[in-house]
Amino acid sequence: MAPRPSLHQFLNQALQLVPTNEANPRTFELLTLATKPFRTFTLFPHALNPTVSIMRTDYLITLAEKFEDYRPKDDTISTPTPEVTVPVFALEASLYTISTTAVQLLYISKIDTTGLAPLPAPSGQLTIAFLSYFLQHMPKSIQSLRIHIFARASREGQYLFPASAENAPNGTGDGAKFASKIITSAGGDWGATFPYKTPTGKRILDDQQLVKWWHKVLSQLALGYHQASKTIKNPLECFYILPGLDHEESLEVLPLTPELKALWNYGHPYHKIRSPCTSAHQDQSQQPSKIGSSDRSQSCLLSELIPAFDDDPKARFLHSIGNCSTNASGEPGDWDDAIGQRSSSSLESDRNRERIKINNVSSDEFWDRMGGRQECCDGRWWACSSRVVE
Structure with missing residues (x-):
């Protein structure tokens, strides 16, 4: 059996599939950063057993592409044409591992581009490769992987690259002028030199376009996974909802x-x-359920079903339902901060009070009410998607 590749190696292999030309190959610079795993209390702050260890690893993937320097040079000096390295893509994600229940949750929090990559841009391919890595290389100790995506367009048109919205066609930023400059440096005939299309600037997607983009990417991920894993015992199930x-x-x-x-x-x-906080061998009947319901979601507590990610509308709604004394996940004053700032007795008293309010709501009711939240009913579309390997 071949050794397990690192995430960086796996993503580099995926970049080899991006269209290029042997005479003028595309040259990428990939940077893969990951934190050491650290304990977090914000994912399920109102779980029945708050001592369950949840370890979090944050990832930042950035991709740059090299081009000939388009800036004027001194023709009297015989030196090779220098290259400029231009950022084109970035992805931010968090992996949560609950070893006692053998569950991992992967959350893509942000994706952004500068609009300066030639078409086809590598963003979709690299996103699929990132998710595929965790699907294909689950640790032996993990029985379930759950991938969570929240798709909503940024009002500013940028997530990770400051001022990149100015790179839109006819924009005011320097990046908007970059395409014409690199065409000139290539002799004015981009198509004759490169087998791909000119960068047209940053295409800022609206809500519906972003939902469609994510749905296309995740569909390609699932279809590829099923084709490559026809004999796999744990199929990939895909869910999506537009609140x-x-x-x-x-x-x-x-x-x-x-x-x-x-x-x-x-x-x-x-x-x-099942709840990520509950092992497959635990007796679910010990948890409260509504009379006459055979629905698994009714036999599980909402506080142990809905994960609270950073900058997450679901987390903010859970915070509102519980009338919580701490701030929502990812904000200053959330549970990770409160653990070190407040007494355990004060926290536990608030936790119990808030848990009761949250668990009076079923998962079906939670999603029905999400559609009435201001974040969902202000004329904008957004979607939540989940992929589950059990």
């Missing part, structure tokens, strides 16, 4: 082909999966 819309209404925003209709489940996954 405030039923299935038929969602198809007007996000039409699906018959193949994709068979691939995706509309709605949340909590009817089918």
